[in-house]
Amino acid sequence: MPENLFSSRRYSFSAHDKSLPLFIETIGYNSQESTISRPAGYPYIHWLQTVSGEGNFRTGSEIFTLNEGEGIFLPANIPHQYEPAGKQWATVYLTFGGGAAESILLGLKLNQAVVLKDTKDNKLQETLMDLMEGISKQPRVLPLEVSSPLYNFLILLRKYGEFNFQPSLTSKMTRLEPLIDWMNACYGQNIGLLDMERKASISSQYLSKLFKETMGTSPYSYLVQVRIRKAKEFLINEPERPLKEISRMAGFEDVSHFIATFRKKEGLTPGHYRKLHTETRELE
DSSP: OGGGTOOOEEEEOOTTOTTSSSEEEEEEEESSOOOEEETTOOSSEEEEEEEEEEEEEEETTEEEEEOTTEEEEEOTTOOEEEEEEEEEEEEEEEEEEOTTHHHHHHHTTOSSOEEEEEOSTTHHHHHHHHHHHHHHTSSOOOGGGGHHHHHHHHHHHHHHEEETTSOOHHHHHHHHHHHHHHHHHSTTSOOOHHHHHHHHTSOHHHHHHHHHHHHSSOHHHHHHHHHHHHHHHHHHHOTTSOHHHHHHHHTOSSHHHHHHHHHHHHSSOHHHHHHHHHHHHHHO
8 A cells, every 4th residue: 555655745836837738736645635725726727636535525516425446537616525424534646737748648538527436457546657667766856847747647537437337448448449459450341320229239329429438439430540541551552452452452432432532531532543543663
């Protein structure tokens, strides 16, 4: 347990260089969390995670009990308060900001208050502990030097955090992997949504939802991306093969549909794409 590694500690960084895309304001471990009340919120984005024991976190009319491995991600300036729910509550925390923080969090879907559970053997907690351990061994750490680890932590948070105890991104991806592998192998076949549903063994509605949340697109759009990618390989590697054959090999209904889809996705026709890459190869 982290209590055996070190007692409570806190590292603060000067926020004078606010031009950084991301910067850490504070990072710390508290072996005995106390009651905190912030009616006006906190001026930086806040991550608070339970290491051991449990605590109650209130924001607005909602109260969350944070058990071991669970944490809350809170945007800046949100009124809140928290307190131990029993005799002992140990936490690890991180506060941060930055010029690109808002857009990064929006892209990671972390732009609102959300409770998460660490699903990867305390990966989130250990990442922050390791970062603190590294900071403690350096006489002087600049905000720029911890900007990159902060970004990596946010990626891990999105990857392994179980949002309000819904499946994490990693578990969703694991659910889709057999279907994705099949689509990448059988793209040339006549594949419909019903075929995907059967392969994934889930309903088409849930499949579409899962794909959108994990891949950022629909199952069919992903299949089209695979077919376009394969078609580009054929166009370059088999310069003499007619477009009609390539469209069939890549899984398109007919050559007209292939050309129209390729132009829409790539901004040029398959023939123009092949010509550009053939000329490039001849110059090399």
